[in-house]
Amino acid sequence: MKILYGDISSILNDMTVLREEAGRVEKTAAEAVERIITDIKMRKDEALREYTSRFDGVELASFRVSTEAIERAVESVESSFLEALEGAKRNIVSYHEKQKRQGFVDADTKGIIRGQLIRPLHTVGVYVPGGTAAYPSSVLMNVLPAKIAGVKRIVMVTPPGKDGVNPHILAAAHIAGVDEIYSIGGAQAVAALAYGTESIPRVDKIVGPGNMYVALAKRAVFGAVNIDMIAGPSEIVVIADETGNASFIAADLLSQAEHDTNATAILITTHKELAQQVKQEVERQLQELPRADIARASIEANGAIVVVDSLQEAFAVSNEIAPEHLELHIHEPMTALADIQHAGSIFIGPYAPEPLGDYFAGPNHVLPTSGTARFFSALSVDDFVKKSSFLSYTREALEQVKDQIVILAEKEGLQAHARAISIRFEEKGGADE
Amino acid sequence: MKILYGDISSILNDMTVLREEAGRVEKTAAEAVERIITDIKMRKDEALREYTSRFDGVELASFRVSTEAIERAVESVESSFLEALEGAKRNIVSYHEKQKRQGFVDADTKGIIRGQLIRPLHTVGVYVPGGTAAYPSSVLMNVLPAKIAGVKRIVMVTPPGKDGVNPHILAAAHIAGVDEIYSIGGAQAVAALAYGTESIPRVDKIVGPGNMYVALAKRAVFGAVNIDMIAGPSEIVVIADETGNASFIAADLLSQAEHDTNATAILITTHKELAQQVKQEVERQLQELPRADIARASIEANGAIVVVDSLQEAFAVSNEIAPEHLELHIHEPMTALADIQHAGSIFIGPYAPEPLGDYFAGPNHVLPTSGTARFFSALSVDDFVKKSSFLSYTREALEQVKDQIVILAEKEGLQAHARAISIRFEEKGGADE
The missing domain is CATH 3.40.50.1980 (Nitrogenase molybdenum iron protein domain)
Known part of the structure; x- marks a missing residue:
């Protein structure tokens, strides 16, 4: 391990190069991912079945992991492992609960109500890698903040192995409170979550780590759904x-x-x-x-x-x-x-x-x-909510500021915006009140 | 305007098509933007000067808009316009101040301190379109939440016109509290903010609306900096x-x-x-x-x-x-x-x-x-902060949970993780306490 004294510019340069290298996109891989996404969008389950057969070498009657399979997995793993997961869960929950926040309503000015609703996303997809990078801790870290935010439907996907899904992953998903698990992986799983298929629900956000193909797919579907950071x-x-x-x-x-x-x-x-x-x-x-x-x-x-x-x-x-x-x-x-x-x-x-x-x-x-x-920040409860603003004015409150709004709208050349204000105060245009 | 009774599937289909169309990326434009970004990254100000001359038809001695120019702009616009902007500012500030939030410290368990810091981004770039889409209201809406979050340096960029920058935009920037304004626009301005040049500071996040080239550039630099939504x-x-x-x-x-x-x-x-x-x-x-x-x-x-x-x-x-x-x-x-x-x-x-x-x-x-x-949510104070978690354990607190951590680390095949815990409790490894 090298020791440097004083001048650290070489370290900073090396890190910049390494970090840029890590972010570089392989063009052929990106094109392959684009093709997979288009294919899943068009042919849905049929394409998903083909890719799962081709990339994972598995033919599945159903993508859904059955309740029985999950229960068997929980029974098969060591109780000391389950206890450790439960201990971690308690700490993750108690920490993330402090991140929960409320919306607000401001009714301090006569005739004016302004507010912000903070509400959970409806459906979230969690990607969990298979193989040697199968990390039960990652299941807890991605699922529990969504759970605490109040997400109604948490869908996990993970690539199938020859012997089904890793039982430690299934046990972690069970303890975290995942609602549904599907044995699919890779770019095809990300595309299925982003656009939905006959058997995979369309989600609002996809989180969780994955290999280069998964990362490229997440980047490509961003906008159609939300995603977490690319690590x-x-x-x-x-x-x-x-x-x-x-x-x-x-x-x-x-x-x-x-x-x-x-x-x-x-x-x-x-x-x-x-x-x-x-x-x-x-x-x-x-x-x-x-x-x-x-x-x-x-x-x-x-x-x-x-x-x-x-x-x-x-x-x-x-x-x-x-x-x-x-x-x-x-x-x-x-x-x-x-x-x-x-x-x-x-x-x-x-x-x-x-x-x-x-x-x-x-x-x-x-x-x-x-x-x-x-x-950027650590994954948190904030990542599983969305905010809506709301606004209510009485006629009197709007009347007091109408001229200022008209000035601003006209300065921007948007006469229909100005008109939407002024029409409310024309003689014929009174509301039925 | 068409009226539909009952079956709204045609509306939903039309909207889906329209929305996908709006999100489509023109390949040649994307490639042009990539070239501009690479060029700005390599040749910095020199390239920025060339693109500003080529695309905006302007040769600038300095990109920076002078304090005098800003003061002249403020004096040149109607006082009714300035008053309307000030009125809008008061309301935007009072609404967004309710979005401010604090971090937390949890010291409820003996020997354990856990917390979350919430702190402003250091430097933010705000893109403001020129020409007919020059919207003073957009300056307030993008700058004020950053200001309230506590961002130390707010840098605005806007394409130069033949007669300099639109005075209404400069007046809005002045009222909003922008720290520096540069007369640059397009993909080259976004690249300059993302990577920095001799005269343009590198920022942590770029917000604000723009044309297709600006949107493509924001998408391309995402990761090197943060960006807001692409509208x-x-x-x-x-x-x-x-x-x-x-x-x-x-x-x-x-x-x-x-x-x-x-x-x-x-x-x-x-x-x-x-x-x-x-x-x-x-x-x-x-x-x-x-x-x-x-x-x-x-x-x-x-x-x-x-x-x-x-x-x-x-x-x-x-x-x-x-x-x-x-x-x-x-x-x-x-x-x-x-x-x-x-x-x-x-x-x-x-x-x-x-x-x-x-x-x-x-x-x-x-x-x-x-x-x-x-x-996704409206732009808010949350978009201009970042969070850091922190954690402190005593030896005794760590000792109580060390076995559970080792079980989890070993199950994931990460022995060095397990070792980082266990080495702290070996006879020779005691800290100097």
Whole structure:
């Protein structure tokens, strides 16, 4: 793991290149996805059946996963796993419930009522990857905020394996309260959710991670439905001073590095000795990891330890990066919140390691990557509601402001807008009141 | 204006076709926009200067509009216009201030602190079209929510005309509190805001309406920055019973129809006589409108009056359409709020015509079009903030849940995640506490 002193521009350049690379769209893949979407839109279930046979190698009598299959899955998994999921659920629910908000009504001015309704989306689709990237924690993180928002119908899709759907995924879906599960995956599943087929309901929003084809499909159907963010590779920045524990920090850096060779793990520290210790600890711990190949490739290509002169400099570098995850291993870490301008999720002190947040503590693990923490936010209850404004004026209230509205409308050359106001005050045009 | 009885499927089909048409991307335009973006990214100001010369026919010494030019503009416009803008500003501010929200801290469990920070975006770019589509009201509607959110730097761009920038636009920008104004437009302005040039700052989010090239550019830079919705043609649905006033309703339908030949204006009524009266009133009022050509084309192609048997049926049709604007000209209209599932903005009663909302009352006029009110919302203060979660655990709090986290991490095959938890409780790994 490389150690840099002072000049961090090479790190920032490398990250920019990596992040742009991660966002690049393969033209042939994008065209293939467009074809699949058009085909699903036209031929619906028939096309869905063909793609499921071609890509997943499975012929399904029905896409719907039966209640019995879900019950069998719940019975088949270890009770300790179910208990851990229930524990995580309790924390995710109690955290996300604090995000719920109400609309408002403003009736403070005579004759005028103005308000905003905040209401749940009606139907939401949750994509859950299959195979080795089948993450039960991701089911909880995507479904529970929708549930708390009050979404009436939560539809999960996940690619079928040779032996059906992974029972741990089904158990997580059951615990999270998914209403329907369908064994479909890939761009064809996204298209089916966006436009509906005979057997798959059309949804209002599609959330959840997926491979490149899923991401391209989500991007392509955006507008026909809403989507969540398109996630890039995982990122962690650790800021540490002389209080930092090298073995903890190394373990936390590696926990992100094991995700993906494109993952980024960076330590920024004011303490030269810690830099050396963490470098050695990373080497030592790498020996013990089953996914050492991935973690090593990620650490070598994108990992770095940056030695800076002050914590203020460390915060400045971190703000420049705007990381997905940020850990603070420093004296009085809570006071640093005011120095952190851009970070998806902030882990404070030595006993809040990033995997605590990934699995259990309650904040959402769907977070903005690739520097988008400057303007995007973690998945939340807000992502599953929509707002409608409303407005009521009496004749008297409108009369008081009619001239001003007419001036503005006429200045924009929109006479019919002006007319819609003035016609209400012409002699013949009085309402029957 | 056509009148339909009972079967409304033809209306819904027509709207679907119109909405898909509006969302279609012209391939050659998209490619031209991609080239402009790449060019601005590489050659920055030099390219920006070339495109401004080529597309706007203007050679600029500096893109920045000077303080003097803005002051001159404010002095040159009518005081009645400035007063009307100030009146609108007061209402927009008082409405949007109710949307402001706070983060939270949850410290209810011993040893555990969890929270969510809600903070303003740092820099926002507002696109304001030039020429005949120069709408001062749009400046207020896009800038004021950002201002209320606490955005530190609000940068406006607007294409230069032969005589500089429209003074009414400059006056609105001044009143709204824009920090900097640049005379650039088109895809090149969007690219400059997304990536920054020597003279244009890089922003976190770009909002504001624009022509097809602007919309394509916003779509293309999404991810590098955040963007607002891509707006389709304007839409109004009016629901009326026997209390409806035909001349008011006709005027309101025409106020949307005059926007664009692709605009949609639909009346849904339980009252056959009203249907006939509104049809006649639309004809009569069309005679008097300067933009009658546009309004007539829109009414003939996309306008419709639908006669239904009951208000419940009217609500169902409206919910199917999910209109941008919905007016309720019915008995006790406020109670209908519970029946309206999907609508961007709801105008209640005969004295809340849509232009009152467009210009003056306070709710935002940037609204979801093309049926996206099912899942998108009006522009609001929420669009100019980002959220960061944070988390702190003590050693004791983490120890209580460590086994459950390890079970979940191992089930997902992520041993380094499990290790980041367990290493904190090994004999040698204790933190210096």
